[in-house]
Amino acid sequence: MNSGYYAVIFTSTTIDNLSDYQEWSEKMMLLAAKSPGFISVETARSAIGITVSYWEDLDSISNFKNLVDHKYAQRKGREQWYKQYRVRVCRVERDYSFSS
Numbered sequence: 001m002n003s004g005y006y007a008v009i010f011t012s013t014t015i016d017n018l019s020d021y022q023e024w025s026e027k028m029m030l031l032a033a034k035s036p037g038f039i040s041v042e043t044a045r046s047a048i049g050i051t052v053s054y055w056e057d058l059d060s061i062s063n064f065k066n067l068v069d070h071k072y073a074q075r076k077g078r079e080q081w082y083k084q085y086r087v088r089v090c091r092v093e094r095d096y097s098f099s100s
Contacts, residue, residue: 005039005092008061010051012077012085021081024073035064054092061089 014021032038032053037060043051055061064070077085 006055006058006061007090007092008053008055009088009090010049010053010085011088012049013047013083014049014081015083018081020076024076028070028073031067031069032064035067036060038064058089 029041029043032041037056039054039056041051041053043049055064
């Protein structure tokens, strides 16, 4: 990845009843991957869930956010799955890594 793209950082804590959660999580990952402007995604879940998706531009993020299936998943999240969540949209200015 080069610099000059965007990261959407989604952090959350869930409730105990996660009926349909895994199915919709996978569906949103596939939907994002097919969306114009999508670059990649990284996710981890323990006490706190963290998903970081990377996008070419702000319009791509907005377009994904407004997809019908994503709107439905957002509503289910507020009503059924999450105790709380937070979304941060950031511009990536620098990107470097290490791998052994």
